[in-house]
Amino acid sequence: MSNLFAPTMKESPTEAEIASHNLMLRAGLIRQLSSGIYTYLPLGLKTLNKISCIVREEMDRVGGQELLMPAMQPGELWKETGRWDVYGPELVRFRDRRKRDFCLGPTHEEVITDLVRRELRSYRDLPVLLYQIQVKFRDEIRPRFGVMRSREFIMKDLYSFDTDREGMQNTYEIMYEAYCRVFERCGLQYQAVRADSGVIGGDLSHEFLIVAQSGEEKMMVCRACKAGYPEEEVSCSVCGTTSALEEKRGIEVGHIFQLGTKYSQAMNALFVDKDGSEKPIIMGCYGIGIGRTMGAAIEAYHDEHGIQWPWNLAPYQVCIIPVHVRTAEMVKIAETLYNTLQEAGYECVLDDRDLRAGHKFKDADLLGFPVQLILGDRSLKNNQLEVKIRSSDERVDINREDVLETLESIRKKSVHI
RNA sequence: CGGGGAGUGGCGCAGCCAGGAUAGCGUACUCGCUUGGGGUGCGAGUGGUCGGCGGUUCAAAUCCGCUCUCCCCGACCA
Numbered sequence: 001m002s003n004l005f006a007p008t009m010k011e012s013p014t015e016a017e018i019a020s021h022n023l024m025l026r027a028g029l030i031r032q033l034s035s036g037i038y039t040y041l042p043l044g045l046k047t048l049n050k051i052s053c054i055v056r057e058e059m060d061r062v063g064g065q066e067l068l069m070p071a072m073q074p075g076e077l078w079k080e081t082g083r084w085d086v087y088g089p090e091l092v093r094f095r096d097r098r099k100r101d102f103c104l105g106p107t108h109e110e111v112i113t114d115l116v117r118r119e120l121r122s123y124r125d126l127p128v129l130l131y132q133i134q135v136k137f138r139d140e141i142r143p144r145f146g147v148m149r150s151r152e153f154i155m156k157d158l159y160s161f162d163t164d165r166e167g168m169q170n171t172y173e174i175m176y177e178a179y180c181r182v183f184e185r186c187g188l189q190y191q192a193v194r195a196d197s198g199v200i201g202g203d204l205s206h207e208f209l210i211v212a213q214s215g216e217e218k219m220m221v222c223r224a225c226k227a228g229y230p231e232e233e234v235s236c237s238v239c240g241t242t243s244a245l246e247e248k249r250g251i252e253v254g255h256i257f258q259l260g261t262k263y264s265q266a267m268n269a270l271f272v273d274k275d276g277s278e279k280p281i282i283m284g285c286y287g288i289g290i291g292r293t294m295g296a297a298i299e300a301y302h303d304e305h306g307i308q309w310p311w312n313l314a315p316y317q318v319c320i321i322p323v324h325v326r327t328a329e330m331v332k333i334a335e336t337l338y339n340t341l342q343e344a345g346y347e348c349v350l351d352d353r354d355l356r357a358g359h360k361f362k363d364a365d366l367l368g369f370p371v372q373l374i375l376g377d378r379s380l381k382n383n384q385l386e387v388k389i390r391s392s393d394e395r396v397d398i399n400r401e402d403v404l405e406t407l408e409s410i411r412k413k414s415v416h417i
Numbered sequence: 418c419g420g421g422g423a424g425u426g427g428c429g430c431a432g433c434c435a436g437g438a439u440a441g442c443g444u445a446c447u448c449g450c451u452u453g454g455g456g457u458g459c460g461a462g463u464g465g466u467c468g469g470c471g472g473u474u475c476a477a478a479u480c481c482g483c484u485c486u487c488c489c490c491g492a493c494c495a
Contacts, residue, residue, distance in 0.1 A: 010456060011429050011444070015488050035487065089418095090493080107495090141418070141493065148495095155495055207495095255495060289495030323454055358455035365455090376454060386454095 001319075001351045006043045008363055018214060020298035021146030023307050027367050036143025036151035043367065044294075046315035048154065051290050052133050054185045054312065055156045062178045064129040064158055069111045071135055075101025077110040081266045092137045104137035109263045109285060112159045116281065117269035123163045126271060126281065127171060131158030133290065147291040148251070154291050160284040163273060165260070168282040172204065172258055175286050179208050179254055182288065187310025187414070188297055191250055193219045193228035204258045208288075209250025210296035217252055220245040251296040252289075259283040298368075301391070307368025308391045311414035318348035318407065319369040323357040323376045334375055337385070337403065344404050365390065371410060373403065 006028040015032075016022035024030045029044030040048055056066065075093070078084035084091075084101075092104040105111065112130060120126065133156045143151050158175070162168040176192065183190035189211040209217060209228070218231035223246055225239035231247075263269070264280040273279050294313070301308040311317060318341055322334040331352070338350045349369070351360045357376075364372050374386040379397055387406060388395045398406050 007427090009428065009445090013428070014423085014430095017489070032487090088493095136495080138494075142489095142491085144489080149493095153495070157495090253495065287495050292495055321454095326453080356453060356455085356457065358453095358457085361455045363456085374454080378454090 001349050002353045004043075004349065005041060006367070007041070008366055010362075016146065018145050018148075018299070019302050020148065020295040023298055023302055023366070023368075024146055024295070027307060030147060032146075036140055036149070038147055038150060038152075038291075040291075043315040047294055047309070047313050048290060050313050050315075051186060051293050052154070052156070055182055055288055055290065056133065058178045058182045058185070059129075059131050059156070059158055061181075062129070062174050064131045066132060067130055068132050068134060069105070069108050069115075071105050071137065073103055073105050073108075073111055075103060077114055077267075078103060081110055081263060083110070090138050090140065092139050106136055106138040107285075107287075108132070108134075108157055109159070109259070109283075110267070113263045113267045113269050113283070116159075116161055117264075117267060120161065120269075120271055120281070123271055123273050127160060127162045127167055129158060129160045129171065131156060131286075146295060148295045150291065153289060156288040156290060158286040160286070162282045162284075163271065163279070165282055168258055168260070168284050169204075172256065172284055175256055175284070176206065179256065179286070179288070183208065183210070183253075183293075185312055185415075186293065186297065187312050188293075188300060190253075191219060191221055191226075191228040191248065193217075193230055193250075195230065195255065203260055206256050207252050208254035208256075210253050210293070210300055211248055211250050212296060212300040213249060214299050215249035215251045215296075217250050219248055219250055221248050222246075251292070251299060253293045253296050254286075254288040256286045257284060259285055302368070305362070306366035309368040309370055311370050311411060314347075314368065314370050316347045316349045316369055317411075318346050318371045318373060319364045319367070320348060320350045320373045321357075321360050321364060321375065322351070323360075323374065325352055325354050330375060330377075330380065333380065333400075337373065337375070337400070340404070341407070344407075346407060370414060371407065 008028050009026045012022050013025050016025055024044065027043065028041055029047070030038045030040055032038055075084055091106055094102055096102055120128065133154065135152060136155045137152055140149055140151050143149055147153065160168065160171040162171055191209050191211055192206045193209060195205045195207040209215065209219060220229045220231060222239060223244035260282060261280040264283055269281050270278045271281055297310060297313055298307050301310060320334055320338055322330050325331050334350055334352065338348060341348045351364065353360065368390060370390050372388040372390065374388060376386065379385050383400050384397045385400050385403065386395055386397050389410065
């Protein structure tokens with residue numbers, strides 16, 4: 001950690017009004033460049049990448065193919081769908097040197113549809129699922145809550161292309177399940193809720209919310225069948241029970257849509273069906289806010305001391321804390337332990353800084369590593385070390401040779417999939 | 418965009434109303450000693466265009482005008 005660029009702060013910056021924003025700044029995960037525009041520092045990027053990896057794996061698992069589209073998009077495409085006029089000032093627009101209209105993509109329906117209409121001709125090419133994890137730009141009226149609503153943000157957006165509505169609905173269900181796995185693997189409590197499809201357009205739509213007290217959105221969840229409903233929908237539950245609705249709050253991190261032919265029709269993205277007739281491709285689109293998921297995770301898991309990362313999202317799972325680095329013996333044992341864990345596949349940091357124990361403890365708590373391995377003089381003599389679980393504050397002394405076994409059992413308890 | 422608030426060493430703030438000497442406090446940082454299991458104690462030190470431009474005045478962080486930025490509340494969103 002002496003080499004780690006993770007500037008922590010003891011005091012809270014004034015601008016951060018909510019826990020996740022405050023902690024991301026204090027723990028040195030992000031720094032603000034401008035309103036709604038943030039730099040991810042090394043630790044913040046680590047977690048961001050963890051979320052991206054999980055998302056990527058789950059998209060690939062259901063047949064998604066990753067590509068990368070440009071952020072800079074010609075206005076022409078947006079005029080084709082009419083969204084150049086509809087989207088409003090949230091769309092970041094500019095002209096190039098030849099005075100052609102361009103924008104920075106807030107979403108990529110136009111670009112992907114343009115790609116697909118050029119390359120996909122036959123029903124034999126379908127269905128296809130294409131996605132990217134990429135930076136998006138939305139000139140929000142009011143950016144707020146740090147990375148939760150920023151003007152530049154990382155989003156996974158997948159677009160599906162089917163030959164008919166049944167195919168699209170099938171894809172939708174598969175994606176729904178994939179989303180459930182993503183959030184489970186992140187170690188987050190989530191809730192899917194029926195939603196309006198808004199500006200994006202289309203028919204059926206669900207939002208995925210991370211359950212958190214501080215969430216901006218209210219929802220009603222059926223205690224029996226776990227189905228979620230928007231607050232305003234007082235309709236009863238699908239499973240028939242009427243009185244078992246519970247109000248919960250959440251943070252929207254994902255949204256899935258059945259688009260139908262809204263874009264394919266407007267942009268003339270057609271395929272030739274079995275019977276030889278040309279039909280518009282049936283589309284769906286599926287977003288996950290990567291940075292927002294990170295913020296929501298902190299919002300859901302923190303205490304007065306700092307972050308409590310779920311195992312799979314932690315920048316490092318283990319923090320080794322020698323209470324001092326004054327003796328060669330202590331340093332050697334700490335380094336040996338570090339190497340042992342590295343070889344065993346644990347991501348760990350060694351707090352080799354020449355600081356007082358209290359300072360290191362405070363930092364480790366703030367940064368939220370799931371496990372702290374504390375090396376003190378007393379336990380050292382007995383060939384022991386102290387294991388502290390961040391989320392429960394549970395502490396036990398174990399023999400040093402049992403460390404891998406102990407970590408493995410902690411990992412098993414923390415991770416479900 | 419409407420309503421509210423704030424810009425003063427890295428961070429958190431005081432000073433401004435009632436203009437005046439070297440712009441102050443906490444923290445962080447550097448050095449020395451000290452301490453060593455929950456942000457040690459003492460001492461010394463570095464670091465400031467007081468957001469910017471213009472004006473009033475013998476004199477502006479302080480008064481006036483313009484402007485930029487940031488934050489909070491509302492409509493919108495991953």
